[in-house]
Amino acid sequence: MRHLALISGADTTRRLDALFINAPLRDYGLRPRTNDYTLPVLGMAYIATYAQRCGFNVGVLDAEAHGLGIKEAAEIVNEIAPRWAAMNLLAPTYEMSARIAKNLAPGIALMVGGHHAKAMPDRILSDPRMKNLRALVLGEGELRVAALLEDEQQRRELPGVIWRDPILGTRATGISDAHTTALMTRPDINTLPYVNRAFLPQDPYRAAPTESDRRIASARGGDWLAAAARDGHMEANIVGSRGCPYNCTFCGAAWSANPDVKIRVRSPQNIIGELDQLHDDYGVTCFRFVDDLFLGVRDVIREHMKVFADNRIGDRYVWDATGRINVLDRLSDSDLDVLVGNGLREVALGIESGSDSVLAAMDKRIDADMTERVAHRLLSHGIGVKGYFILGFPGESRADLDATVRHIRNLWEIADHAPGDIRASVFEFRPYPGTPVWTTLTAAGHDPDKLLAYGDVDLTADGADESMRQRDEFNFSVGIQFGEVPLGDIRSTLAMLTREQHERNQPTAGVAA
Missing domain, CATH: 3.80.30.20 (tm_1862 like domain)
Known part of the structure; x- marks a missing residue:
């Protein structure tokens, strides 16, 4: 596939369990990017590295680093067809993320996290462009993202994971005890694997x-x-x-x-x-x-x-x-x-x-x-x-x-x-x-x-x-x-x-x- 070279860190000879997408700050299909370096998405790379360590085939599509337009980014995700697409939502890039999400194929499940997801979860859950959204992860995501990749139904026991009931339209939240909450939302950073730099195209x-x-x-x-x-x-x-x-x-x-x-x-x-x-x-x-x-x-x-x-x-x-x-x-x-x-x-x-x-x-x-x-x-x-x-x-x-x-x-x-x-x-x-x-x-x-x-x-x-x-x-x-x-x-x-x-x-x- 012509877009495989833009996917970082994955084994592209087999289906991806998740493709992590860093949305562009603007639609570079309309005005090309002029700078030639952008800060690496270390938080996303930490999550991808942990998921990979757990045995999942994951990759990163850094649309900002590659200067991609919205249409091209969505086409790449649909062409790769991962089980899950995952986005880090930030206020300046939310519209770009939502427009990519709107164009995802129906069979690709979507999970999101990031500062904007934490600040405005209900607004995001109700956004019609987020029709594929199956999990909104609040806070540090390494352990909970890996659990979702293992079995989506685990979200019912995962703290700080939110979704919208597709039938009732109500907000649903994972429920767990205090010990599990502390363990899953605040991992010991000295035990996390070092970031696999294969996930970072410019670092x-x-x-x-x-x-x-x-x-x-x-x-x-x-x-x-x-x-x-x-x-x-x-x-x-x-x-x-x-x-x-x-x-x-x-x-x-x-x-x-x-x-x-x-x-x-x-x-x-x-x-x-x-x-x-x-x-x-x-x-x-x-x-x-x-x-x-x-x-x-x-x-x-x-x-x-x-x-x-x-x-x-x-x-x-x-x-x-x-x-x-x-x-x-x-x-x-x-x-x-x-x-x-x-x-x-x-x-x-x-x-x-x-x-x-x-x-x-x-x-x-x-x-x-x-x-x-x-x-x-x-x-x-x-x-x-x-x-x-x-x-x-x-x-x-x-x-x-x-x-x-x-x-x-x-x-x-x-x-x-x-x-x-x-x-x-x-x-x-x-x-x-x-x-x-x-x-x-x-x-x-x-x-x-x-x-x-x-x-x-x-x-x-x-x-x-x-x-x-x-x-x-x-x-x-x-x-x-x-x-x-x-x-x-x-x-x-x-x-x-x-x-x-x-x-x-x-x-x-x-x-x-």
């Missing part, structure tokens, strides 16, 4: 060398670092923990939106086992921890870094991670030295705004001065920073927006006088169901249907063509002005900052790529 991948790589190679020497500075690293994404203890009002990972998720951190030995496996199998020398908050608890950081040091991780690898500004602010200089010695290259920080009033509304528990202080310390130690910023948050004033622009430029100025680099990644605010700010907006009278009307935004009219190319997948909006500043001004500011960052990325600028 591991060869990344171009950065100024950080060249600086690290110059400072530390070593043949492998010199090669990485010249040719780039083989890089892989990895998850070191699940859950987040914070309640940032805009975030789908906020604890109030995920009361079922128990915060767990993988043991350092378990993490190192995966690092070494990826190095042995693929030659990976750089890792990106993409979980919600890998560097988010001081005692856990110190525990992990001791074991990393004992295993000489910094002599063999470099790595990037997410971090929490208020936690990093409490680390000592010696703690930062240990992180550098263990190979830390860059920290991704949710800076979000330069306005303290907006930060308070977001429940970030930081202020702009703290961010600049932490950035200065990290950059002075040679640790790069990738800062995420949100423009157009509800209630944001013109003065707040101006404060964010000044804040970003202050951070660039700090980086210009430090060995570390800083990258600013700027986004337009969009609401997600289930988050605290969604509750606030709907209580204030916003129509949920309009809040869910995500659409892609082409920002090239603001002269940011090349600077926007690699972040094309992130440019989407619900088209609503939530603060004082008009959307056109928000987008012009976003394009301006992105263009300035792109210019700083060029080698002649002397800052990070």
Whole structure:
């Protein structure tokens, strides 16, 4: 079959038990994708890996990574004809998922999960396009998905599995005791198999060398670092923990939106086992921890870094991670030295705004001065920073927006006088169901249907063509002005900052790529 090459990880010589589908952010049959890399769907790959370990023949169709249109994606699923089609539902891609589901052949059973499924299960169950839906799985799905593949009737005893009775039209839910619920919905992450990278078409991948790589190679020497500075690293994404203890009002990972998720951190030995496996199998020398908050608890950081040091991780690898500004602010200089010695290259920080009033509304528990202080310390130690910023948050004033622009430029100025680099990644605010700010907006009278009307935004009219190319997948909006500043001004500011960052990325600028 002509589409078999797009199916990752499956034995395509026999029928698939399940095909996991990552829907595209937009219909690429209408406008082609411009960026050539998208973040891997690690959560989906964890579920597929566990199902495969249980003996099922499963594969992944990453329609976003392959830049597929809706019609082509549905045709592929019908051509492969798995027993089950499985989708991770996210608010920005829900319409794409629903349109694919509408076109599935009647004999293909559908199961869904993901943040959007958890936030709006009844809305999804009642969507006529989801006519094939036989199981909606709330929360972490590894064990329950495998049980459904073994026998659909097990759903009656599976906690957090919902379906609609086809005769009565009522909602039905699996029933189990407390012990089974804890076991099935919160698996021990240290016993789960490492992700089978065959399910990820773009991970591991060869990344171009950065100024950080060249600086690290110059400072530390070593043949492998010199090669990485010249040719780039083989890089892989990895998850070191699940859950987040914070309640940032805009975030789908906020604890109030995920009361079922128990915060767990993988043991350092378990993490190192995966690092070494990826190095042995693929030659990976750089890792990106993409979980919600890998560097988010001081005692856990110190525990992990001791074991990393004992295993000489910094002599063999470099790595990037997410971090929490208020936690990093409490680390000592010696703690930062240990992180550098263990190979830390860059920290991704949710800076979000330069306005303290907006930060308070977001429940970030930081202020702009703290961010600049932490950035200065990290950059002075040679640790790069990738800062995420949100423009157009509800209630944001013109003065707040101006404060964010000044804040970003202050951070660039700090980086210009430090060995570390800083990258600013700027986004337009969009609401997600289930988050605290969604509750606030709907209580204030916003129509949920309009809040869910995500659409892609082409920002090239603001002269940011090349600077926007690699972040094309992130440019989407619900088209609503939530603060004082008009959307056109928000987008012009976003394009301006992105263009300035792109210019700083060029080698002649002397800052990070």
